[in-house]
Amino acid sequence: MAQESRDSKWEGKAIAEVRSATADQVWPLIEDFCSLEKWYPGVDACQQVKGVYGEPGLIRYITTTVPAPPPPDAADQTPATVVKWCYETLLSIDPVQRRLSYQITENNLGVGFYVAEWTVLENKDGDGAGGCRIEWRFTADPVEDQTFEGFCGYLQSSLKGIAERMEKALQAATNN
Numbered sequence: 001m002a003q004e005s006r007d008s009k010w011e012g013k014a015i016a017e018v019r020s021a022t023a024d025q026v027w028p029l030i031e032d033f034c035s036l037e038k039w040y041p042g043v044d045a046c047q048q049v050k051g052v053y054g055e056p057g058l059i060r061y062i063t064t065t066v067p068a069p070p071p072p073d074a075a076d077q078t079p080a081t082v083v084k085w086c087y088e089t090l091l092s093i094d095p096v097q098r099r100l101s102y103q104i105t106e107n108n109l110g111v112g113f114y115v116a117e118w119t120v121l122e123n124k125d126g127d128g129a130g131g132c133r134i135e136w137r138f139t140a141d142p143v144e145d146q147t148f149e150g151f152c153g154y155l156q157s158s159l160k161g162i163a164e165r166m167e168k169a170l171q172a173a174t175n176n
Helices: 023-030 148-175
Strands: 001-005 008-017 042-051 059-067 082-093 099-107 114-122 131-142
Touching: 008 042, 008 148, 023 114, 023 131, 023 148
Parallel strands: none
Antiparallel strands: 001 008, 008 131, 042 059, 059 082, 082 099, 099 114, 114 131
16 A cells, blocks of 8 residues: 655555464564664665664664666676665654654665654454564655655565565574
């Protein structure tokens, strides 16, 4: 579900299922705000730079390495890379509701205003038999060099990769 609002803010939501784990099993993985490199495909590093672990005001620094676009007249066709980075501040965290929110405060990603909320919800009747789902809601300014649909698709595929990695880690921990 996504929409582009009239005041040019983007609002959207990505959802991913974790079928073999309960919300109570998945929440600690989400709640660990500075462990994103374990779960987010393509994230090289995520580290705490300021604040108290698990409390609003905590700031994390995230990096990822991506291919750099070649200069139009480059004779050298050697693939180059560029490091993309951002600082994100934890705005709220609620372990009872299994929800956290954060804001991108500085970055070289082409992102202006961006606030997101992650929630982990039980499927079915709350008994965990149907697994759980992760919801990622966001409000953002339009992103440089992105369409709204492309940005929403990127978040959806990223969340699917996060959910798959979490599910595999939880299954491996159960089997040990």
